[in-house]
Amino acid sequence: MKLVVLERASLGKDVDISFFEEFGEVVYYDNTTVEETGERVSDADVIIASKLPFNAGTLAGAAHLKLICETATGYNNVDLAYCKERGIRVTNVVDYCTSVVAQHTLAMTLYLMEKLPVYDNYVKSGAYQNGSVFTQFEPYFTELCGKTWGIIGLGNIGRKVAQMAQVFGCRVIYYSASGKNTASDFERVDFDTLLAESDILSLHCPLTERTEKLIDARALEKMKETAILINVARGPVVDGNALYEALVNGRIAAAGLDVLEKEPITADNPLGRIKDSTKLIITPHMAWASHEARARCAREVYRNIRSFIAGEARNVIV
Numbered sequence: 001m002k003l004v005v006l007e008r009a010s011l012g013k014d015v016d017i018s019f020f021e022e023f024g025e026v027v028y029y030d031n032t033t034v035e036e037t038g039e040r041v042s043d044a045d046v047i048i049a050s051k052l053p054f055n056a057g058t059l060a061g062a063a064h065l066k067l068i069c070e071t072a073t074g075y076n077n078v079d080l081a082y083c084k085e086r087g088i089r090v091t092n093v094v095d096y097c098t099s100v101v102a103q104h105t106l107a108m109t110l111y112l113m114e115k116l117p118v119y120d121n122y123v124k125s126g127a128y129q130n131g132s133v134f135t136q137f138e139p140y141f142t143e144l145c146g147k148t149w150g151i152i153g154l155g156n157i158g159r160k161v162a163q164m165a166q167v168f169g170c171r172v173i174y175y176s177a178s179g180k181n182t183a184s185d186f187e188r189v190d191f192d193t194l195l196a197e198s199d200i201l202s203l204h205c206p207l208t209e210r211t212e213k214l215i216d217a218r219a220l221e222k223m224k225e226t227a228i229l230i231n232v233a234r235g236p237v238v239d240g241n242a243l244y245e246a247l248v249n250g251r252i253a254a255a256g257l258d259v260l261e262k263e264p265i266t267a268d269n270p271l272g273r274i275k276d277s278t279k280l281i282i283t284p285h286m287a288w289a290s291h292e293a294r295a296r297c298a299r300e301v302y303r304n305i306r307s308f309i310a311g312e313a314r315n316v317i318v
Contacts, residue, residue, distance in 0.1 A: 001024035002043055002044050006037065007029070007071070009030040012291070015294045020301075046069065053078075054083070069304055074206060091315045093296075102164055105204075105230055113141060119136065145170070149198065150198030150202070151173070151201075152177055152201070153203060174189070178210065199228070200230065213239045215237060220242055228255065229255040231255070254280065255281075256283075
């Protein structure tokens with residue numbers, strides 16, 4: 001078989017993926033554009049990739065293609081109907097980055113809630129050494145304990161965040177964006193209740209027609225002025241322009257974003273103009289990307305390919 005890795009850089013050079021060579025010839029590309037995709041997969045049996053679109057436009061010439069392996073959980077970049085019609089199997093990886101995304105969610109929340117950049121700068125600027133008392137507690141900050149933590153997307157990651165929030169003493173509520181989650185171990189509420197009662201609102205849902213721009217101007221208007229919004233799901237779940245207006249106008253207190261509507265961030269994204277790190281922190285879509293998580297991801301793809309060759313169904317989307 002011929003395997004083509006189209007986005008090698010997305011797994012990081014610190015992660016060894018030479019085990020793919022057990023299955024046959026492997027061609028590696030650090031990055032691939034949409035325009036380059038068709039030619040690069042023309043003689044591939046297996047494609048390993050993450051974000052590139054796979055549809056009639058990019059796959060029409062891939063006559064031998066049997067398997068597309070996503071190095072991610074999400075697969076909204078794949079035209080599933082087209083792949084099913086062609087008999088191309090599509091697989092993804094699940095639950096490989098749950099702990100680290102939950103960890104990053106907590107890290108951003110604590111960073112914003114405790115206004116850590118202000119205090120760090122207070123010491124490093126020399127202001128602390130010239131202070132008259134041993135402490136500094138302005139700007140004021142509050143505790144997680146006793147707060148209400150709202151969650152959209154109570155899957156593996158959302159549930160892990162819920163458990164961690166409970167350890168900090170939070171009341172946890174959730175809204176099922178799909179309407180299908182009826183878990184009873186956490187309090188399920190409707191969307192408006194979630195917005196009105198959440199002190200922290202974290203997003204862990206997939207990007208679908210139901211969740212695109214779910215957090216828009218109307219939703220932000222219903223949130224507490226003291227609320228913190230965390231998005232580690234998909235960028236388009238939040239209307240970036242509406243969020244910018246909400247932050248600069250004090251409609252909500254702060255936001256932590258690991259994902260954006262367009263990535264990398266574009267020069268015309270208004271969120272890039274907010275330099276106050278107590279109001280907004282943006283990280284470059286790396287919440288999932290600990291060394292351990294990327295290594296697990298690669299190994300899961302390896303197991304998906306091995307299962308496919310053995311005639312077994314593993315992590316099959318279509």
